Amino acid sequence: MSLRKTIWALVAMLGLQAAHAQERGPVTNLPIPRFVSMKATEANVRRGPSLTHRIDWVYKHRDMPLEITAEFGHWRRVHDRDGAGGWVHFTLLSGVRTVVVTAKEVELKILPQPDAKAVAKLEQDVIARLGACDRTWCKLSVDGLRGWAPKSAVWGVRDDEIRK
Structure with missing residues (x-):
């Protein structure tokens, strides 16, 4: 286990909150979680981070705000304001905040x-x-x-x- 994971495990075990610490995405090195918006007018929301995973539903609103909670390769796990979400290809997302x-x-x-x-x-x-x-x-x-x-x-x- 890395030193960073050991420290986080200790913090969690003690019930402490790190005031200024924020996780970084392994692909982009950007903060996780973070807000983005839909760049496309339609986006397939998949069960997992690949084209072989089942499509659970389709987001159909350009500029809709989403929160990224994980990264894997070209895929981002997102959720909407209702908590519904899944994996979306990064090209369908924008850093423009809405x-x-x-x-x-x-x-x-x-x-x-x-x-x-x-x-x-x-x-x-x-x-x-x-x-x-x-x-x-x-x-x-x-x-x-x-x-x-x-x-x-x-x-x-x-x-x-x-x-x-």
């Missing part, structure tokens, strides 16, 4: 403040491009509209994630 509105309705604000003027209302399941985020707000853009929404109203960004 989020999906999970609240029944959310107002886009001109500033990241609850009492700021609203510029638009987004309904549940709307997909928006993700911009900057502070501790509680994220800047979103959709169909030419831009504004700030509470981080708690969307899926596709970590609670502790800060973006500039």
Whole structure:
């Protein structure tokens, strides 16, 4: 067992959390887990990381946010906001960040403040491009509209994630 695995096993055994440690993908060396979006309009979601594995379903929405939880060769294990997922070929994914509105309705604000003027209302399941985020707000853009929404109203960004 490597030193790194031994340390992680000890941390898990003691019930400790490593505040700043994050696993890296063995293929890309990028953080795991991480959010991406669908580049393609359709993507087969397979049971395992190869073309010989059964297709469980097909994602059919370009720009849908997904979370990568594992890497194997040219394949990425992903899941959507409902927890459904499987293995998708990396060419069908994009590093462009998007989020999906999970609240029944959310107002886009001109500033990241609850009492700021609203510029638009987004309904549940709307997909928006993700911009900057502070501790509680994220800047979103959709169909030419831009504004700030509470981080708690969307899926596709970590609670502790800060973006500039």
